[in-house]
Amino acid sequence: MSVELRRLEPRDLDTVEEIERASYPTPWSRAMFVAELRKPSSLALGAYTEEGLVGYAFVSRYVDAWHVMNVAVAADHRRRGIATTLLERLFEVTASDPRSGYTLEVRVSNLHAIRLYECLGFEARGIRRGYYTDNREDALIMWREPASSEEAS
Template sequence: MTSKLRLLGVADLDAIERIERASYPAPWSRSMFTGELAKPGSLCIGAFDSDAELTGFLVVSRYVDAWHVMNLAVAPENRRVGLATTLMQQLFEQTAEDGNRGYTLEVRVSNAEAIRLYERLGFAAKGVRPGYYTDNREDALIMWKGPAGDEFP
């Protein structure tokens, strides 16, 4: 599938919300996305098909020790063709110069597909945040790739 990547802006909010609502039991609000788009330390990347329709997105925040993956979602009809992988690889490329910062994220312990994706990208589970998700009190698996994660046992 041909896909084009570019930074997201406020004009993409409707399409972002459509994918978000189709992807999560407790979707982010529009204002959460607006906040991320406005933050100087955020990187918000979208994948678009040949009709310029948004097919997936990645939202990442720069923290002191790591790039924190805040949100990653692909439209249900566009899954399993490598879009999430492409978006994450773009992140690694764009931040490659930033050698001292690793990458981290939280994922629901039940989200086997996403955990598999992250493991294939080089992330490893380093801990659990009990009851992290407020909708069902599910635990979050904390995953790391790169420098800071290497310091954990």
């Protein structure tokens, strides 16, 4: 299976919404995706196979670091390295940014995603209690240090 990575475009949002609704208990709305695509501080990458769009990742630049806002892969394309490829490309694209550290929140029960992030060099740094409004689940806060400090260590 060959996978091509490209910037997401508004015309991709129907498929993004399908993957999103199948992936999360509280999916992002169309308006949230549109707003994220329009933000100059955001990057949105899609993974495409011959079947079309099968996964996406949104990251956004904040004062302290890049934040991973959303990552999802269609269920029948998981465990093939697509989320890894998407995030690694985003790390490359943002590597020259002095604030190229990354952070994210993930549900403490989402062990698959936590494992993915650990494989990519993220470490757990704290807990936000009751962060998720649907079930008051805690969020694990994870950080990945900037490339320069990786090289220095």
